[in-house]
Amino acid sequence: MSKTVSFLQMKDGTRDDYLLLDQSERNFATGLPGRVMEALAKLDHSLEGYKVSRLEHSLQSATRAEADGADEEMIVAALIHDIGDELAPYNHAEIAAGMIRPYVRAEVTWVVEQHGIFQMYYYAHHLGGDRNARDRFRDHHWYASCERFCERWDQASFDPDYASKPLSYWEPLVRDIFGRQAHDPRYVKSAA
Template sequence: MKTVKFTRMSEGDRDDYIFLEKHERQSATAVGDRLLAALTELDEATSAYRVSRYEHSLQAGTRAWWDGADIDWVVAALLHDVGDLYAPYNHDEYAAAILRPYLREQCTWVVANHGLFQRYYYAHHFGGDRDVRKRHESSPYYEDAVVFCDRWDQASFDPDFESLPLDHFRSLVEEIFSREPYQQQVIAAGVRRPLADPVTAAKRKG
């Protein structure tokens, strides 16, 4: 394989860096495929829940899909826990960092903070503050995180739920990660889209 000429970055010339930019952009087009592969690894992770973390992810993505959510929300729901194996104590920030260049700010904010919002369901059992999420009440995305956790995250540990297969989501993930990263119209700072769209949901259910 062709490589740059230098062994120290300070020695690189313009041709080296143009070549690197082209090579790295080409490599980045496969991020979606690598994330889907990482998601399947969650099926082998030890879990005391009644479903694997992989199945939990499929359930969350499926619930978003049947709710009529747009592509950003569906992919956010599917991949929100993709960091569980590698960042168990900050998996939310890990996932958000991966998604941030490609998704609407609303969605990545919710992914980045869903771990804290999930504490509503269990923190009081350990003497903790289940309302710690209220520190973010001033965020325009606060209610979105509440709904995300209620409808898609905390509800997706059901062994009897019929999830859509991973291949159903593959084209959506590929579409997201084919976007030019950090485009203003994609990041759409301050823009809110509903998590559920009854009209789209009805169309999907046929």
């Protein structure tokens, strides 16, 4: 049986309790890359209606990003950008951004977080929405980066005949990015 804290309410915790929990959290965090891979695999049986699964869409997005010369952080962003679809269909971008934020530069997080609004450019007008909702970010220094992400990788990745790389190909990169020390200033740089 594993050791547990002494308290029933957090306010009653001791230093030893919180040291135990801190170590437990650090140990648990080492498994994050594997859990990300599992979550991506589940996208193969997710939202229906497209010609490809959400997993295949993610694989195509990452494959296109790599072929386009994107850096590793942006490639992983393209791979996981829709990972929140399973549990948060109406704010999936925020979920994905929250997951990747501790491990990458601020630009990558911003692009993932805003991609849902930028994607509306391609379909919102068909549903009575504002396809130009992204224009509120027109002066943002990462606007062009998000626009490119959506135009070249995201909206273009629904082709059942596209030769995407398999999930196993991306595993080393996922393990590298999500295996980083969270909030490491070598990778996580604040907004310019």
